[in-house]
Amino acid sequence: ALDRGQLSVHYQPVYGLDTGEILGFEALVRWTHPVRGEVAPEVFIPLAEETGAIGRVGRWVFDQACRQLAAWNALLPGRRLGMSVNLSAAQLRRPATATALLGIVDAAGIDPDDIWFEITERGHVPDDAMPLITTLRTAGVHFALDDFGMSHSNLSHLRQLPVERLKIDKSFVAGLTEQDVDRGIVNAIRVIADSLGLDVIAEGVETGAQRDVLLGLGCNQGQGYLLSPPLPGAEATALLLSGDPAAWAGGRAFRSRA
Numbered sequence: 001a002l003d004r005g006q007l008s009v010h011y012q013p014v015y016g017l018d019t020g021e022i023l024g025f026e027a028l029v030r031w032t033h034p035v036r037g038e039v040a041p042e043v044f045i046p047l048a049e050e051t052g053a054i055g056r057v058g059r060w061v062f063d064q065a066c067r068q069l070a071a072w073n074a075l076l077p078g079r080r081l082g083m084s085v086n087l088s089a090a091q092l093r094r095p096a097t098a099t100a101l102l103g104i105v106d107a108a109g110i111d112p113d114d115i116w117f118e119i120t121e122r123g124h125v126p127d128d129a130m131p132l133i134t135t136l137r138t139a140g141v142h143f144a145l146d147d148f149g150m151s152h153s154n155l156s157h158l159r160q161l162p163v164e165r166l167k168i169d170k171s172f173v174a175g176l177t178e179q180d181v182d183r184g185i186v187n188a189i190r191v192i193a194d195s196l197g198l199d200v201i202a203e204g205v206e207t208g209a210q211r212d213v214l215l216g217l218g219c220n221q222g223q224g225y226l227l228s229p230p231l232p233g234a235e236a237t238a239l240l241l242s243g244d245p246a247a248w249a250g251g252r253a254f255r256s257r258a
């Protein structure tokens with residue numbers, strides 16, 4: 001698919017839920033198959049991990065994302081945007097990954113401080129990945145724990161890993177307005193993050209009501225269909241240029257509040 005030009009990268013904006021400002025983007029890979037159409041990453045990423053193709057695919061996605069960030073930096077001088085990219089456990093297992101990824105950051109001419117790697121607990125962070133993660137962190141890039149709360153070992157990971165951000169899984173956000181237990185879990189995640197000095201981003205924010213509950217719980221950053229779906233690069237650029245937070249005040253993103 002990569003060799004045939006069937007892969008692309010979409011970018012989902014991360015918003016300040018209180019300010020309406022775009023703080024950065026998450027890069028998400030897309031595969032458009034000529035016959036099958038859109039194939040979900042949840043289907044092909046595990047296959048790429050199994051076959052070992054994830055190394056090449058992951059480097060390609062990261063290269064695209066770094067070039068996109070460099071283009072936005074050139075277009076909007078003075079504006080500081082973060083770029084988040086998902087890393088799978090299989091990538092973390094290869095020692096060569098660090099050199100490859102840092103080479104891409106360097107070639108794009110961007111600040112490693114603007115890069116966030118999202119690692120999930122689902123695939124388990126392998127023990128032998130620690131030196132690689134440490135090398136990357138020392139070079140200035142950051143780590144976020146993705147899908148936080150979905151696995152049993154998350155607190156021990158928080159102790160071991162140089163993670164600076166938690167992403168609240170969308171399954172908890174989905175239940176926020178109906179399920180007391182989900183509100184309790186999100187609140188607990190926010191308290192854990194606060195006491196450890198970590199950032200929190202809620203994913204899968206789909207309704208104004210969810211956004212209001214998140215703000216009430218002190219969770220000020222989010223992404224989700226309420227705000228914007230993942231967009232092709234050109235559309236994400238147009239969104240940036242459309243002048244948020246002016247677009248915000250106009251109610252584009254938060255019409256439900258108006």
Ligand code: C2E
Nearest residue numbers: 028029041042045061086087088204205206224225226230
């Ligand atoms: P993830 O990292 O948890 O990404 C969030 C997923 O939620 C994305 O699905 C995104 O399109 C979707 N999403 C965004 N807003 C909403 C919303 O409001 N409601 C709902 N229900 N969903 C929302 P996507 O793009 O299909 O990706 C699925 C998973 O595939 C990602 O989950 C990530 O684990 C993996 N993935 C995607 N791109 C890459 C990549 O380049 N490398 C690696 N290793 N994994 C990737």
Ligand code: CA
Nearest residue numbers: 026086118146
């Ligand atoms: Ca993610």
Ligand code: CA
Nearest residue numbers: 147169170203
């Ligand atoms: Ca997730």
